[in-house]
Amino acid sequence: MARTIVVIGSGAAGMTAASTARRTDPQARIALVTEDEHIAYSPCVIPWVLEGRTTWDDIVMHDPEYYRRERDIDVRTLTKVTSVDLDSGVLVAGEEKIGFDSLILATGGNVFIPPIPGKDLKGVHVVRTVNDGKAIEAGLQGVEDVAIIGAGVIGLEMALAMVELDKEVTVVEMMDQVVPRILDSDLASQLRTYLEQKGVRFIMGSPIKSVNGDTAVESVTVGDESFPCGMVIFSTGVRANLELPNQMGLEIGSLGGVRVSPSMQPYRRGRLVPNVYICGDVVQCESAVVAGPTMSQLGSSAVRQGRVAGMNAGGGSSTHEGVASPWVSVIGDLQVAGTGISSGLASYYGMDVVTGTGTGHTRARYYPGGSPMTVKVIAEKSSGRLLGAQMIAGEDVTGRINWLSAAIIEKVSVWDFISRYENAYCPPTSMVRDVAFSAMEDLASKI
Secondary structure, eight states, rough: OOOEEEEESSSHHHHHHHHHHHHHHOOOOEEEEEEEESSSSSGGGGGHHHHEEEEEHOOOOOOOOEEEEEEEEEHHHEEEEEEEEETTTTETTTEEEEEESSSOOOOOOOOOOOOOOTTSSSTTTEEEEHHHHHHHHHHHHTHHHHHHHHOOHHHHHHHHHHHHOOOOEEEEEEESSSSSTSSOHHHHHHHHHHHHHHHHHEEEOOEEEEEESSOOOEEEEEEHHHHHHHEEEEEOOOEEEHHHEEEEEEEETTTEEEETTTTTOOOEETTEEEEEOSTTTTTTEBBBBSSEEEEEOHHHEEEEEEHHHHHTTTTTOOOOBOOOOOOOEEEEEEEEEEEOHHHHHHHHHHOOEEEEEEEEESOOOTTTTEEEEEEEEEEEETTTTTEEEEEEEOOHHEEEHHHHHHHHTOOBBBBHHHHHOOOOTTTTOOOOOHHHHHHHHHHTTTT
């Protein structure tokens, strides 16, 4: 008898899990249930749609009918799962009860909005779904001043998008630098200077106290200062959506995500839950850099986890190993990227580290069109093992950060990197000796 697999959630993790389960078990009955109206899109692209570089229609890659027709997956949108009974293998979705042999939970996360006065006023927005983006677009008419709360990568991408739309933009960040925790202060300073030159105003080191207005946003208060604005966009990080995991009695890890095994199975009362798999922003996974858990709320991580969950739910066998969590952001003319841990996180973990920095160009110096590049690498002082890397340039950071991620995952030392690793060379794409090697040599000289 064919197995029934139910997937809850339609983000990158859920859609990947459903498609992988179909490839693993061609005979299974597969249903995907989601509260969202749209599926198979990336929330990361919302700032560029608002800026006019692409359209809402273009970023939605497939609709439910495509999955029914091409992959025999029954996708049910605008449907909320209110309860899951693990003992009987039945869940309630809308008004319907659905039985399952295997369950994949990919409920994602929610944007954290601090519990401050005025957070529910008209003109307060988050950046998470297509409908969130459309609501921002519709609300911009007549708005001259926009406050972005949070200076992470999405917040900065939104800030520059608003500048391109001729809005006066203020970014509020409670930490003392942009892209806190995952970017070191020296590269963060470069990024902030660039954005200030573009016209973005920053208020750093102060949390937002209130959003002010009668029925709609009129101003915000930050520290002892209030300033006018007609729209507030919260980009203050994502918290795991624990509504169903809590209802199911699953164990929540120390970082606020569901604790899972390498097979992406959750725990309940200290034991693995059979035939249940969890993936995406809702889970706490293992770090490849330091011993212990991490939250890797990235689309690339969601796809990796979804593949493991879908394969195991379909009767296959796969495991999810530790993550280095490489990330990249395009902010105007700059590309910023990182992988592994930053110096700040290393200090938090009590690690004694050394850093090295290299500067150069993305292309051969004599070849036109290149841009300056800065690469920073971080290593454990006692062993020289690479722990993290960051870079900022005008082009071509993705391939380089992926290259360094592989070295970090394989626990390569700075000396091994210098002596064994190679870079491809062509004047339009790189210097003959990549800037990464300059950073490694600077680091090695300090150990």
